[in-house]
Amino acid sequence: MNNEEKRFNREEEDEDEESGRGREAWERTYADERSWESLQEDESGLLRPIDNKTLSHAQYRRRLRTATAARVQKGLIRYLYIIIDFSRAAAEMDYKPSRMVVVAKQVEAFVREFFDQNPLSQIGLVILKDGVAQCLTDLGGSPEAHIKALMGKLGTSGDASLQNGLDLVCDLLNQIPSYGHREVLILYSALSTCDPGDILETIQKCKASKIRCSVIGLSAELYICKHLCQETGGMYFVALMSLI
Template sequence: MNNGEGRRLSGQAEEEDDEDDVDDGGLEAWERAYADERSWESLQEDESGLLRPIDNKALYHAQYRRRLRSLASSNAAARIQKGLIRYLYVVIDLSRAASETDFRPSRMAVVAKHVEAFIREFFDQNPLSQIGLVTIKDGVANCLTDLGGSPESHIKALMGKLECSGDSSLQNALDLVCGYLEQIPSYGHREVLVLNSALSTCDPGDIMETIQNCKKSKVRCSVIGLSAEIFICKHICQETGGLYSVAIDESHFKELILEHAPPPPAIAEFAVANLIKMGFPQRAAENVISICLCHKEARGGGYTCPRCKARVCELPTECRICGLTLVSSPHLARSYHHLFPIAPFDEVTPLRFSSSQHRLPKSCFGCRQSLLNPGNRPSLSVECPKCKQYFCIDCDIYVHESLHNCPGCESFRHFKTVSSSEE
């Protein structure tokens, strides 16, 4: 075979490959990926008109693992000190690597989606804490939002800056974040959560010195990778006492990032007990117009600082005039459920429901659906140890890992109640 014939055969093979890519049912490669999964066929409509997955094994296993983790944390709660006031910077990698499409539709879109859910869950779990956002692109770290307690302002700022370009620089991000966290009082727990997409870091100096500065400043650094395990990220977490993990897929990434919402155990030498002055402002009338210190605008309503009579829009926050921490009594009460959690729900077997000796309720207290497992209903039910109410495992109260939010307990009404109507 001469070179001409070889070129003709190779050209024919390339044309056949191109035709195979296009002529597979008229679908492109990215369309076939969705068509092969046929995810819409794994859903069915139940008696209430809601769409539920046919195969619930993965969902039930994930819920059962969360229940075991909550049981372990409640058993160790009496021996582990946790921080009630956390100052967390979320560092989001928006370098060129964040535009990769191994996470659909892209890493950047998946990160933005779950960071929004994480911010809301963080403030639900830590009402007295604050979050700040930092982005990395073009080898430079930029502070997107300062530390604050308003989830809507953080989410709005993040959604307006979703652009990927350049390289990532962990050293610049850590230097920027440590400079802000060094000003935090000693009673605050300083944390950094890095969502890293790149496989390399473009640093202007020695990153090892930056890691030691973070360690001296008592900053706890955690990293969640979206590509592969990197030595320098693992070294940062080991030196500062943080957690390092790599996401396998989108559901795994969601699980990893939500694990950082509850407060982590406090490091012994970092835990400093201090008395903190707090003010409990009163809600102003809506028809009373005054200058708001948050937005520098004339607005109605808001809260009045009990010390300097300044007006703020949201709680919790810090007064811009006198520096007093302004909170409400529900915020303070909800912060204590990490220190004194109630006992986890007890599993109830179907035999107890079918036994004639026990007159148990036949429907879930949360969603009012049957607990006797007809059709595709789950077979696992739980009982609140305080109010003795019964719930199904797929009830929203249980799925959201809010075991302390039982609506049947009179003593826990000040906690947020999650019900199926909120979906």
């Protein structure tokens, strides 16, 4: 190190000593630290040092509780309408003794199991026949009432109108509070739908109302049923065999 570098270093040291000469010892210790940023006020109003690790864990747990509570609130109560196709197609006997009997038995078993797993939820029944949709039972929590009403209305005739069924349940489910989960399950036997208007508009109306539609087909796969499930976030299955 040459003489010029030594002289330069001594000048820097002298400047540091002069800048710190006017401060107390504790002031010089914290002069270059923003120590107040590491403090926070607790519940009693006292200032305490921040534990960043503990703070980040607390924030994470708080966000997790909020997200979990929101999911539980939205999914707590389910409001489900079951649309049953009782058109002439339900009289087919590829399922023994007939599609209508098989569907009725499966709906009975489903309703009982649904209320066992979802005691706070509600179900309503809608049937399709003769080109119209009929509300068989309103939303309710009594499985026996739904089953009794269904077994008293067994019979097939006419064509099925998927649009009329969707329009009916959409209007009924729009009355449900925002915390309820709106669902539709369609048991469809026909190979077509006899509709009075544009069913695609009705599907978009169900989508806008956040109604999740699922379909179980008892014949071949239908594009309109598949499209309905895709648009509303539901599932589409074609039954391959009878379970009774």
